[in-house]
Amino acid sequence: MIKGLRGFSLGTVMGLIAAALIAVPVALAGTGQPSPWQYEMQTPVSDVALQTQGFHHIVNIVIILIALFVLGLMIYVMWKFNERANPTPSRTTHNTLVEVLWTVIPVLILVVIAIPSFKLLYYQYSYPTPDLTIKATGNQWNWTHAYPDQGNFSFTSVMLNDAERQERIAKGIPAPRLLAVDNEVLVPVDKYVHVLVTATDVIHNWTIPSFGSKVDAVPGRVTATWFHVKQEGIYYGQCSELCGKDHAFMPIGVRVVKEAVFNEWVEAMKARDRRKAREIIDRVALEHAKIAAEREGKPAPVVQAQATGVR
Numbered sequence: 001m002i003k004g005l006r007g008f009s010l011g012t013v014m015g016l017i018a019a020a021l022i023a024v025p026v027a028l029a030g031t032g033q034p035s036p037w038q039y040e041m042q043t044p045v046s047d048v049a050l051q052t053q054g055f056h057h058i059v060n061i062v063i064i065l066i067a068l069f070v071l072g073l074m075i076y077v078m079w080k081f082n083e084r085a086n087p088t089p090s091r092t093t094h095n096t097l098v099e100v101l102w103t104v105i106p107v108l109i110l111v112v113i114a115i116p117s118f119k120l121l122y123y124q125y126s127y128p129t130p131d132l133t134i135k136a137t138g139n140q141w142n143w144t145h146a147y148p149d150q151g152n153f154s155f156t157s158v159m160l161n162d163a164e165r166q167e168r169i170a171k172g173i174p175a176p177r178l179l180a181v182d183n184e185v186l187v188p189v190d191k192y193v194h195v196l197v198t199a200t201d202v203i204h205n206w207t208i209p210s211f212g213s214k215v216d217a218v219p220g221r222v223t224a225t226w227f228h229v230k231q232e233g234i235y236y237g238q239c240s241e242l243c244g245k246d247h248a249f250m251p252i253g254v255r256v257v258k259e260a261v262f263n264e265w266v267e268a269m270k271a272r273d274r275r276k277a278r279e280i281i282d283r284v285a286l287e288h289a290k291i292a293a294e295r296e297g298k299p300a301p302v303v304q305a306q307a308t309g310v311r
């Protein structure tokens, strides 16, 4: 009876932990941005991000098992060998078998962790042939994004202030605080995108958590990341290397759109028609807001005022 109970409780506890690790975060994680009460990673939308999250879960389970094992040992020692229960302590100092075990088993655990870890690391640095290459340059404190193969047009992405956000929100376009930017980076859906990253002043870091992309932007050097996203939408990230007083205020917004929309936007940008480019982004942003609202089971954002032209 007791044996059965023990098996049940350990299995149940582990099951509950695994369920909490894997199931709950799905409900709490935001797509492309953080969500209230989130403690897990943002919903992965690229293969790299998905694998990173899977690896994170594996390591977390290993950590929990080790912590429970050590806790169990400590409780056992406190109960079995306290002064009252064990007044005459043994003078044993060595046990070859136990010493070999507590050396070899941790090594094996590290090897088991290292194999998927290196696999993932190599995958992150595999750089499949790109369909599009963009260049991101970190400045104190905003990002310049350039499209070298599309006529080398470039623009700076600056965080929206509260008044500017309210303008967007009034149009029905979500504009999350500390994340929404004036000029979003547009990329086509289901394409391999390389991002060449550098900086003009100090080290910044170009990051989009949902893509599993995170790379330092180092002055005088070019680093790179890549992503392949199959789901349209807006994905935010923030500079992730302490870079000065406005480090927290230089977000990155990448909008993944249909190829036709992307091409239309590129033509507008090439023609330096910022008004047209803005209209294209506003149109697709409204579509994305509706899709995101439906996906999360919320009512679509209410358009409070008609779009009144271009910022």
Ligand SMILES: [Cu+2]
Pocket: 138, 139, 141, 203, 204, 205, 239, 240, 241, 242, 243, 247, 250
């Ligand atoms: Cu920065």
